[in-house]
Amino acid sequence: MAELLDNVVLPVASRDDAAETVAAIRPYLDGAEVTVVHVIEKAGGAPDKASVEQREEEADHIFDIVEDGLADATVERDLRYSTDTVDAIFDAAEDADASAIVVSTRGGNRLLQLLTGDVALKLVTENDRPVVVLPHDDDSTEPTPDTEDGSDHG
Amino acid sequence: MGDEELAKDLGLLSALTIGVGTMIGAGIFVLPGQAAAAAGPAVALSFVVGGVISLFTALSASELGTAMPKAGGSYYYVNHALGPLLGSIAGWGNWMGLAFASAFYTLGFGEYIATFLPLPAIVLGPVGLTAYQVGALIAGLAFIAVNYIGAKETGSVQVVIVTLLVGILTVFSVLGFLQADISTLRPFFPPETGGPAAVLPATGLVFVSFLGFAKITTVAEELKNPGRNLPIAVVGSVLIVTTMYAIIMVVLMGVINWRQLGPAFTTTPVLDVAEIAFGTVGLAAVGVGLLTFAGLLATASSANASILASSRINFAMGRDKLISAKLNVIHPNFATPYRSIAVTGSLILLFIVVGDVKTLAKAGSVLHLIVYGLLNIALIVMREADVEEYDPAFEVPLYPIVPILGALTSFGLIAFMEPIEIALSLVFVAGGVIWYLVYARGKADKKGILSQYILARSDELPQPAVKAASTVQPDGGTYRVMVPLANPEHEKDLITLASAIAKQRGGTVDAVHIVTVPDQTALAGAAEYTDEIDASSETLLERAREDAETFGVPVETHTIISHRRFEEVFDAARSHDADLVVMGWGADSHGSPGRVESAFDEVTQEVPCDFVVMRDRGFDPSELLVPTAGGPDSDLSASVAKLLQQEYGSDVSLLHVTDDEAEGRSFLDSWAEEHDLEDATLLVESGDVETRIEEAAADASMVVIGATERGLLNRLVSGSMVLDVVDDVECSVLMAEKARRRSLRERLFG
Numbered sequence: 001m002a003e004l005l006d007n008v009v010l011p012v013a014s015r016d017d018a019a020e021t022v023a024a025i026r027p028y029l030d031g032a033e034v035t036v037v038h039v040i041e042k043a044g045g046a047p048d049k050a051s052v053e054q055r056e057e058e059a060d061h062i063f064d065i066v067e068d069g070l071a072d073a074t075v076e077r078d079l080r081y082s083t084d085t086v087d088a089i090f091d092a093a094e095d096a097d098a099s100a101i102v103v104s105t106r107g108g109n110r111l112l113q114l115l116t117g118d119v120a121l122k123l124v125t126e127n128d129r130p131v132v133v134l135p136h137d138d139d140s141t142e143p144t145p146d147t148e149d150g151s152d153h154g
Numbered sequence: 155m156g157d158e159e160l161a162k163d164l165g166l167l168s169a170l171t172i173g174v175g176t177m178i179g180a181g182i183f184v185l186p187g188q189a190a191a192a193a194g195p196a197v198a199l200s201f202v203v204g205g206v207i208s209l210f211t212a213l214s215a216s217e218l219g220t221a222m223p224k225a226g227g228s229y230y231y232v233n234h235a236l237g238p239l240l241g242s243i244a245g246w247g248n249w250m251g252l253a254f255a256s257a258f259y260t261l262g263f264g265e266y267i268a269t270f271l272p273l274p275a276i277v278l279g280p281v282g283l284t285a286y287q288v289g290a291l292i293a294g295l296a297f298i299a300v301n302y303i304g305a306k307e308t309g310s311v312q313v314v315i316v317t318l319l320v321g322i323l324t325v326f327s328v329l330g331f332l333q334a335d336i337s338t339l340r341p342f343f344p345p346e347t348g349g350p351a352a353v354l355p356a357t358g359l360v361f362v363s364f365l366g367f368a369k370i371t372t373v374a375e376e377l378k379n380p381g382r383n384l385p386i387a388v389v390g391s392v393l394i395v396t397t398m399y400a401i402i403m404v405v406l407m408g409v410i411n412w413r414q415l416g417p418a419f420t421t422t423p424v425l426d427v428a429e430i431a432f433g434t435v436g437l438a439a440v441g442v443g444l445l446t447f448a449g450l451l452a453t454a455s456s457a458n459a460s461i462l463a464s465s466r467i468n469f470a471m472g473r474d475k476l477i478s479a480k481l482n483v484i485h486p487n488f489a490t491p492y493r494s495i496a497v498t499g500s501l502i503l504l505f506i507v508v509g510d511v512k513t514l515a516k517a518g519s520v521l522h523l524i525v526y527g528l529l530n531i532a533l534i535v536m537r538e539a540d541v542e543e544y545d546p547a548f549e550v551p552l553y554p555i556v557p558i559l560g561a562l563t564s565f566g567l568i569a570f571m572e573p574i575e576i577a578l579s580l581v582f583v584a585g586g587v588i589w590y591l592v593y594a595r596g597k598a599d600k601k602g603i604l605s606q607y608i609l610a611r612s613d614e615l616p617q618p619a620v621k622a623a624s625t626v627q628p629d630g631g632t633y634r635v636m637v638p639l640a641n642p643e644h645e646k647d648l649i650t651l652a653s654a655i656a657k658q659r660g661g662t663v664d665a666v667h668i669v670t671v672p673d674q675t676a677l678a679g680a681a682e683y684t685d686e687i688d689a690s691s692e693t694l695l696e697r698a699r700e701d702a703e704t705f706g707v708p709v710e711t712h713t714i715i716s717h718r719r720f721e722e723v724f725d726a727a728r729s730h731d732a733d734l735v736v737m738g739w740g741a742d743s744h745g746s747p748g749r750v751e752s753a754f755d756e757v758t759q760e761v762p763c764d765f766v767v768m769r770d771r772g773f774d775p776s777e778l779l780v781p782t783a784g785g786p787d788s789d790l791s792a793s794v795a796k797l798l799q800q801e802y803g804s805d806v807s808l809l810h811v812t813d814d815e816a817e818g819r820s821f822l823d824s825w826a827e828e829h830d831l832e833d834a835t836l837l838v839e840s841g842d843v844e845t846r847i848e849e850a851a852a853d854a855s856m857v858v859i860g861a862t863e864r865g866l867l868n869r870l871v872s873g874s875m876v877l878d879v880v881d882d883v884e885c886s887v888l889m890a891e892k893a894r895r896r897s898l899r900e901r902l903f904g
Contacts, residue, residue, distance in 0.1 A: 014486035040161070041489065045168045046312045047373040047462055049304030049490045051225035052161050054469045058484045081161045 004130060007033040009078075009098040010066065011089045013119065017104075018062045022069030024104040024134040035076040035096040036066045037089055044083040052081075086122045093129055100130040164376045166383045171316040172459060173367045173391025178319055179456025181363020181515075182399060183449040184262035186406055187423040188512055191416035193356035194344035198403035200356035201363070205396025207567060208364040210560030211526040212392045213550045214533045216385035219371040221536070221546035223380045226470020227371035227463075228529045233474055235532035235539075237602025242594055243586030244525045245471040249464055250582060251521030253498055255365050256460040257290075257505035258514035260297065263453035264290030264506075265421050266446055281507060286421075290506045297454065298499030301461045304490035315451050322448040323398060326441070327405050330431040334408025344412070358570040362515040363399060365522050367392050368529075369459055372466040381547025405431075424449065461498060468494040475597040476590070516571055520579040523564045530560035539607040599632075633661030636732035636763075638668050638723045642694055644738040647773040647886070649698045651766070652736040653705035654775075658797040662708040664730055665698035667691045668722050669713060727762045734764045762893065764790055769880050769887040775802045779854035780834075781809040781847045782825060788860030790890035792829035795858045799831075806834040809850050811843045844882075851883040858888045
């Protein structure tokens with residue numbers, strides 16, 4: 001698997017997601033190149049649901065969590081703005097010439113997945129390069145730094 | 155296309171529809187009845203007056219928006235220009251104003267929904283809810299849910315909604331106009347409403363119809379080419395809606411006499427007129443249906459945009475630390491500022507329950523008018539302060555007439571509200587002030603351009619203005635240790651002491667080089683000294699920076715040019731929000747004789763922060779001697795000793811001189827415990843205080859002593875008092891004097 005995980009793109013959606021993804025992927029990475037991608041979803045012609053600056057601040061926190069968690073890997077930050085999260089992730093993978101896109105299955109029930117448009121599912125079904133789905137292990141979930149609220153998860 | 159452009163995806167049409175869509179809401183669909191009752195046909199004029207007032211502010215908002223395209227809009231400009239005190243008023247005013255307006259829009263939605271959906275009136279204990287309120291609560295919950303979850307699809311239909319709205323209203327106006335009878339409009343100023351005098355109070359009522367143009371500025375950061383699109387969208391949307399309002403009012407009152415449009419006859423006058431207007435082409439039911447649909451769309455889009463805008467204001471206030479960052483947490487799944495939306499949403503639901511349409515509309519208007527007035531003043535300040543970064547792509551025409559008129563008319567319109575509504579607005583202003591002083595002042599770290607302008611010119615501007623500006627400065631969240639430097643010889647020891655304290659307190663060091671120039675030299679003209687000053691300042695401050703950095707303490711450096719030295723220390727301590735000043739003092743640093751006493755009159759009233767004055771004979775904190783007789787100033791000496799002990803592991807000895815040894819020991823025991831210095835050596839001596847201190851100091855490497863009486867510091871630096879101890883001991887002496895701050899009341903009114 002070493003070659004497959006040589007140069008991976010790691011999409012992360014939130015601080016919780018970042019902590020979980022880091023915990024899930026850490027055992028498999030050995031000096032790999034990691035491009036961590038966060039997509040700020042744009043409304044495309046209407047005001048966004050949150051201020052762009054606010055989302056950018058949040059993105060910094062998310063990137064920090066991944067960088068701190070993957071101290072052994074070379075972590076590259078890639079912040080994207082797009083109306084389509086999945087397209088943006090594929091673009092990031094192409095720009096990074098990634099060997100694979102790695103996702104950890106996100107928690108949440110069906111309703112939540114419906115409301116948020118489950119990105120992991122779309123990544124797996126619409127992919128143009130290898131997508132590695134890591135198991136979501138509750139025991140390995142690290143407490144999320146700086147997040148005051150984890151109750152909405154799962 | 156770069157990321158920068160991708161982040162900015164709102165075009166002109168989108169921006170315009172935000173403004174128009176927010177404004178064409180309940181104002182035109184709900185209020186016409188109330189408005190007609192208030193001024194008769196002349197209410198068309200009220201709308202025009204409202205439009206003109208809005209236009210002034212729209213021009214000012216455009217200039218500020220192009221100069222500072224930041225999330226938060228009006229609030230941001232006020233806070234940036236006028237400082238966090240007025241920023242708090244504007245932030246709270248804007249936030250609450252939006253909540254009131256949203257409640258009003260939602261209630262309007264409830265009225266429209268009740269025309270075709272049979273909703274029950276509910277009585278819950280003491281609270282009786284009408285069918286409208288029930289409809290509004292349901293709708294309100296839906297709007298809040300949409301924003302909480304953040305369906306991006308709602309945004310993309312905005313253009314469609316607004317286009318539909320404008321289309322329906324145009325058809326309505328044309329058909330209505332054909333039915334209108336000019337004689338129905340007479341008398342234009344009906345005597346029963348008070349004739350022409352009723353126009354301005356009616357403007358106060360309908361002004362809620364104009365809240366919306368400034369919302370475009372809250373999303374200015376997302377606009378494409380804001381320099382061009384922002385002014386066009388803001389000003390354009392005001393012009394479009396003012397024209398539409400005036401025409402629609404004339405049509406409404408030309409078709410049905412204004413007396414029959416009032417709330418006594420109907421809650422939805424627009425639908426009554428639609429029935430007649432569309433009835434002539436045999437489509438009465440279609441007309442009513444279309445206008446009901448339009449009413450629902452309009453109120454929904456207004457409420458939605460307001461909820462969205464309020465979360466932007468929350469974010470901007472949080473960014474300036476005027477409210478807790480906890481409110482602005484992003485939802486892990488929805489990526490929305492869900493807490494902010496939930497709080498605003500709860501307020502909206504509360505307002506729906508307690509308020510009626512008219513009160514909500516006016517409360518929303520009054521609060522927005524306060525913000526608009528401040529916004530115009532903010533523009534004047536930005537222009538006059540001549541800030542380098544301030545470079546608006548759009549400039550208001552006829553400056554300063556437009557912003558002055560904007561401020562006067564915005565504040566002036568408040569005077570035409572009912573006394574109870576004016577009182578309400580004052581409550582919110584007072585609330586903003588109290589909020590700032592009680593909560594935000596200790597946290598906010600951003601100063602307004604206005605106070606920076608005043609403080610930077612403290613020698614030219616009248617003292618009351620300077621004082622007012624400095625007393626309301628934010629404290630900043632971190633502990634700041636300011637070090638005024640003059641003599642390079644003592645730089646290292648002072649900075650070392652300051653850095654050790656700052657490090658223990660998790661604070662920062664602010665090294666200030668105060669350069670004194672002769673009174674004859676105008677400060678502005680000190681430029682000729684600049685090269686000389688620059689060179690000496692730079693070396694001194696650079697060394698200070700290096701010395702502080704060895705402690706890993708954040709350091710700032712400043713050069714201040716002044717006629718005065720010690721007075722300037724006090725002023726700088728105030729304007730730099732210092733928590734502690736560490737300064738040197740010695741035979742060589744006395745103030746210039748002859749003019750000091752009078753200059754210190756003011757200073758004796760207030761010591762702006764804690765002071766530690768060092769008589770420098772080398773920095774060696776290994777053996778600290780702390781003589782004490784109790785009192786607040788020796789508290790400070792104890793905490794300085796404690797901090798040094800933590801940093802250097804110093805041996806601390808406490809000395810108390812008294813003739814009653816037993817009592818002295820128990821005093822010293824409890825004093826040591828109180829100040830967390832139980833591990834110190836306790837010395838109780840009797841006899842002459844100064845002699846005993848000098849004897850004990852022989853074994854010490856540094857003496858830390860509290861001022862034994864008030865005003866020590868002033869007399870010390872002015873050279874009017876010589877403390878023998880300080881001169882007679884061999885080692886360095888630190889003298890501590892606590893801040894004496896005046897009370898809140900004194901600071902506000904003193």
